[in-house]
Amino acid sequence: MPEQDYYEAAAFWKPDRYINPDETERLTTCAAFITDDAQSLLDVGCGNGTFLTILERQRPAMRLNGLERSRTAVQSAICTSEVLEGAITAIPFADRAFDVVTALEVIEHLPYQVYEHGLRELERVAAKGILLSVPYRENRVFTECPNCGCRFHPNYHLRSFDEHVLEHLFQQFDCAAYEVVSIDDYWLAPVLRRLYRLLNRHQDYPKTALCPQCGYTRSGGGHSRSAPAESASFLNRVRRYLRDTFKARLPKYKRKNWIIAYYQRK
Numbered sequence: 001m002p003e004q005d006y007y008e009a010a011a012f013w014k015p016d017r018y019i020n021p022d023e024t025e026r027l028t029t030c031a032a033f034i035t036d037d038a039q040s041l042l043d044v045g046c047g048n049g050t051f052l053t054i055l056e057r058q059r060p061a062m063r064l065n066g067l068e069r070s071r072t073a074v075q076s077a078i079c080t081s082e083v084l085e086g087a088i089t090a091i092p093f094a095d096r097a098f099d100v101v102t103a104l105e106v107i108e109h110l111p112y113q114v115y116e117h118g119l120r121e122l123e124r125v126a127a128k129g130i131l132l133s134v135p136y137r138e139n140r141v142f143t144e145c146p147n148c149g150c151r152f153h154p155n156y157h158l159r160s161f162d163e164h165v166l167e168h169l170f171q172q173f174d175c176a177a178y179e180v181v182s183i184d185d186y187w188l189a190p191v192l193r194r195l196y197r198l199l200n201r202h203q204d205y206p207k208t209a210l211c212p213q214c215g216y217t218r219s220g221g222g223h224s225r226s227a228p229a230e231s232a233s234f235l236n237r238v239r240r241y242l243r244d245t246f247k248a249r250l251p252k253y254k255r256k257n258w259i260i261a262y263y264q265r266k
Helices: 003-007 021-030 050-058 070-074 112-124 163-166 190-197 233-248
Strands: 038-044 064-068 082-085 098-104 127-134 172-187 254-265
Touching: 021 050, 021 127, 021 172, 021 254, 038 050, 050 064, 064 163, 070 082, 098 112, 112 127, 127 172, 163 172, 163 254
Parallel strands: 038 064, 038 098, 064 082, 098 127
Antiparallel strands: 127 254, 172 254
């Protein structure tokens, strides 16, 4: 199944992938939402355990566990907390087993068939609180598979969220607080990125993209009838230099990128 294979890509779970200023700010902000009285936490869709490593430093007395569907991610975990392989639709813990349950950058990936079921499972396992992090008002841009022409979101984002959507997610929990996290971006950058994609519809196929229809991927998905060969290393260096030089001269602004929401049991 291509969708499952997507999350088994080893490139996603390298230790340094999530060690950058934007990710650190988001995860640190998430950690600040966890109340002092919380003694246990389950991170659903924990990836390689980056968020758990932050909590291990900040809350060493807290009982921490992770749940992740990707076997590659579980095997690549950088945390010391136990990470189990499993799905959000069948969380292998008893009702109200953890004070807080987190799902950071997870529910935007859930297919229609499992979305509502997954939310109910988060409610079932959480005793006191649920913490979510999702892209904020994401204007999803789709890529086109150069092999079969299927258009899809390269990161498998299946829905967009704002404050109104988040306030009505759960039946047994109320949204107690939320915060929108901004990152630095360049003026005109969204317009330039969209223009680039329009002009390079076939060339702009991310290395990590995996077509949900035919399974094509640039990193080894077979032959494509229109996928271009990789540019020479020298040309890539020139391209990066010109891009970085141009970006350095653009003024920056704060772009709203993530929204974090904390829920308390009614």
